Amino acid sequence: MTPRRKRMLAVAAIVIGVGAATTVALQALNENLLYFYSPSQIMAGEAPGERSFRLGGLVTTGSVQRSPGSMEVRFTVTDHAQTIPVSYTGLLPDLFREGQGVVARGKLLDDGTFVAEEVLAKHDENYMPPEVAESLHQPPPAAGGAS
Amino acid sequence: MATWTWFHKLASPPHFYRIAGMLMPWFAWPAAILIIAALYGGLVLAPPDYQQGEGFRMVYVHAPSAWMSMFIYATMAIASAIALIWRMKLAHAVAAAAAPVGAWFTFAALATGSLWGKPMWGTWWVWDARLTSELILLFLYLGFMALRSSIEDPQRADRASAVLAVVGVINLPIIHYSVYWWNTLHQGATITKIGKPSITMDMLWPLLAMMLGFTLYFGAVLMIRLRAEVIRRERNAAWLREELAR
Numbered sequence: 001m002t003p004r005r006k007r008m009l010a011v012a013a014i015v016i017g018v019g020a021a022t023t024v025a026l027q028a029l030n031e032n033l034l035y036f037y038s039p040s041q042i043m044a045g046e047a048p049g050e051r052s053f054r055l056g057g058l059v060t061t062g063s064v065q066r067s068p069g070s071m072e073v074r075f076t077v078t079d080h081a082q083t084i085p086v087s088y089t090g091l092l093p094d095l096f097r098e099g100q101g102v103v104a105r106g107k108l109l110d111d112g113t114f115v116a117e118e119v120l121a122k123h124d125e126n127y128m129p130p131e132v133a134e135s136l137h138q139p140p141p142a143a144g145g146a147s
Numbered sequence: 148m149a150t151w152t153w154f155h156k157l158a159s160p161p162h163f164y165r166i167a168g169m170l171m172p173w174f175a176w177p178a179a180i181l182i183i184a185a186l187y188g189g190l191v192l193a194p195p196d197y198q199q200g201e202g203f204r205m206v207y208v209h210a211p212s213a214w215m216s217m218f219i220y221a222t223m224a225i226a227s228a229i230a231l232i233w234r235m236k237l238a239h240a241v242a243a244a245a246a247p248v249g250a251w252f253t254f255a256a257l258a259t260g261s262l263w264g265k266p267m268w269g270t271w272w273v274w275d276a277r278l279t280s281e282l283i284l285l286f287l288y289l290g291f292m293a294l295r296s297s298i299e300d301p302q303r304a305d306r307a308s309a310v311l312a313v314v315g316v317i318n319l320p321i322i323h324y325s326v327y328w329w330n331t332l333h334q335g336a337t338i339t340k341i342g343k344p345s346i347t348m349d350m351l352w353p354l355l356a357m358m359l360g361f362t363l364y365f366g367a368v369l370m371i372r373l374r375a376e377v378i379r380r381e382r383n384a385a386w387l388r389e390e391l392a393r
Contacts, residue, residue, distance in 0.1 A: 004232060004233065007231055007232045007234075008232045010231075011228050011231055011232055011313060014310065014313055014314060015313060015314075015316065015317070018314050018317050019317050022317050022321070026321075026328075030329075033276050033328075033329045034329050034330045035273065035274075035275035035276065035329065035330050035331050035332055036330045036332075037330075038330070056330055091269075092269070093266070093267065093268055093269030094199075094202075094266050094267055094269075095198060095199065095267050095268070096269075097198075100198070103332055118269075118270075119269065120268045120269045120270055120273070120332060121267060121268050121269060122268070122332055122334070123198070123199070123267055123268070123334050124334050124335075125334045125335045125336060125337040125345045126337075126345045126346070127196050127203060127206070127337060127345065127346040127347070127350050128196065128197050128346070128347050128350070129194035129195065129196070129197060129347060129349070129350070130194070130195065130196075130197045131194075
């Protein structure tokens with residue numbers, strides 16, 4: 001074996017070795033790398049019960065209710081299989097709207113309501129001018145955006 | 148081994164020094180034209196987004212910067228592997244010259260993303276898999292540069308940093324696929340997606356032009372930096388004195 005061939009194998013071994021080690025480590029950490037849990041995962045009991053965690057999904061169309069005279073907002077978050085009611089008091093980000101993705105951090109109460117301390121909007125990968133969006137979904141974006 | 152002569156010839160410093168000087172403007176001019184056209188197309192011609200309004204225009208700097216952060220790292224890692232296997236000093240020089248440029252593009256991607264995240268997501272920063280792995284990329288660049296400058300002997304500095312660059316390449320697929328492997332706040336890919344396009348043509352072309360423009364800009368800067376790197380490494384060589392005297 002020439003020295004060059006030996007070095008080639010050494011470099012390949014480094015990449016494969018580090019790759020394998022990283023894969024195993026990431027597999028082990030998989031749960032901690034999830035930024036949020038979906039409503040189905042929560043219903044299946046995968047979310048940590050007592051600790052606060054993040055819930056992610058789409059805001060159900062027609063579910064947003066604001067209580068007059070306070071900052072409280074109630075809405076439900078869905079992944080089309082399960083739905084979780086959320087209550088939140090505070091300012092909502094620009095992109096928060098019905099049918100769009102959100103990630104809320106908070107705790108799940110015993111009655112099944114998720115009380116959020118923070119609500120972030122999750123943007124999807126679609127970019128289009130307003131006219132195109134209008135022609136795609138009429139009336140306003142139906143949850144799912146299957147169009 | 149006749150097929151490899153061009154490769155070995157390219158690795159000879161005098162030859163490469165001249166070629167890099169000749170190539171530089173061929174990268175620089177198209178880059179300037181593309182970037183100016185893309186800025187006009189992205190900031191003036193493209194319509195506002197249906198959800199994000201005018202704020203979406205950040206994508207014209209953010210996505211190309213993020214692309215460059217990964218492209219430059221791949222360049223560095225490949226150059227480092229070549230340098231380790233074929234003991235090619237010029238390839239070490241490529242990695243060394245590329246690193247600071249890549250670090251700045253990574254910083255730009257993180258900074259623009261943060262500026263966009265505040266109004267759109269409602270936060271400057273989250274520790275999701277995409278953002279965290281991109282931050283690790285910045286640390287890999289900084290670690291590479293710190294390692295080089297902390298070792299006195301140039302040959303040992305070259306080899307140690309090259310091993311680091313090769314090891315770090317594992318982060319690239321993690322960055323790219325993080326949005327699919329895990330739930331992240333960051334959205335999935337828009338343009339590398341197979342199937343129906345997620346962006347309309349009038350918004351897409353400035354983005355692609357900007358990515359190509361940034362890539363060519365990197366080519367131009369790499370040529371300039373490589374010439375400087377060659378001068379530094381060959382400062383006592385006779386050919387250099389002749390070259391500079393011309």
